[in-house]
Amino acid sequence: DQQVKQNSPSLSVQEGRISILNCDYTNSMFDYFLWYKKYPAEGPTFLISISSIKDKNEDGRFTVFLNKSAKHLSLHIVPSQPGDSAVYFCASSNTGKLIFGQGTTLQVKP
Amino acid sequence: EAQVTQNPRYLITVTGKKLTVTCSQNMNHEYMSWYRQDPGLGLRQIYYSMNVEVTDKGDVPEGYKVSRKEKRNFPLILESPSPNQTSLYFCASSLSLWTSGGSTDTQYFGPGTRLTVL
Numbered sequence: 001d002q003q004v005k006q007n008s009p010s011l012s013v014q015e016g017r018i019s020i021l022n023c024d025y026t027n028s029m030f031d032y033f034l035w036y037k038k039y040p041a042e043g044p045t046f047l048i049s050i051s052s053i054k055d056k057n058e059d060g061r062f063t064v065f066l067n068k069s070a071k072h073l074s075l076h077i078v079p080s081q082p083g084d085s086a087v088y089f090c091a092s093s094n095t096g097k098l099i100f101g102q103g104t105t106l107q108v109k110p
Numbered sequence: 111e112a113q114v115t116q117n118p119r120y121l122i123t124v125t126g127k128k129l130t131v132t133c134s135q136n137m138n139h140e141y142m143s144w145y146r147q148d149p150g151l152g153l154r155q156i157y158y159s160m161n162v163e164v165t166d167k168g169d170v171p172e173g174y175k176v177s178r179k180e181k182r183n184f185p186l187i188l189e190s191p192s193p194n195q196t197s198l199y200f201c202a203s204s205l206s207l208w209t210s211g212g213s214t215d216t217q218y219f220g221p222g223t224r225l226t227v228l
Contacts, residue, residue, distance in 0.1 A: 043114070043200050043219030089152060098217065100153040
């Protein structure tokens with residue numbers, strides 16, 4: 001049973017616009033959430049995280065929002081750049097162990 | 111340069127032929143982990159190690175073995191590979207499982223090993 005779900009396999013946006021990637025989880029015990037970015041032929045790299053005691057965390061162009069009642073988190077990228085084109089994984093944790101979603105491929109068109 | 115290295119990066123083998131994928135980190139990290147990435151399933155944890163000589167099963171450990179004799183190395187062993195183990199494998203490490211602030215520590219991933227079992 002998939003505890004962390006990214007229901008959109010792919011997303012295409014225009015350069016300069018906002019990219020919104022979504023993630024749903026089922027385990028209410030998760031207390032930490034992360035986003036990783038992955039380029040082809042490379043390993044995932046950490047992007048941004050949020051603790052369950054917060055509902056928003058911002059780092060430059062990247063903002064993660066957490067809605068605990070809906071068990072939903074989202075990653076906003078503003079403005080989107082062609083270099084943001086990658087696979088984005090959300091991950092959740094409650095014991096330190098990470099549970100990953102299936103990933104969303106983002107394409108930012110020039 | 112701080113990094114996690116994996117070897118080989120690509121491997122094609124046949125069913126039943128034992129193989130080892132090596133993983134090494136130079137960051138003095140205590141926590142190391144192996145994941146496999148499959149289409150539509152994301153990254154799933156195979157095994158992890160909290161420290162030297164301490165290993166435990168992840169979500170999909172069947173058909174795999176690991177060892178942690180030294181802090182820097184965490185090899186993944188497939189004693190008798192089968193076609194369903196064809197996948198992209200990632201090793202990851204972090205300083206510990208938890209940060210001093212109580213949050214999950216950031217994991218650093220290797221570049222991946224693409225394994226095909228015929």
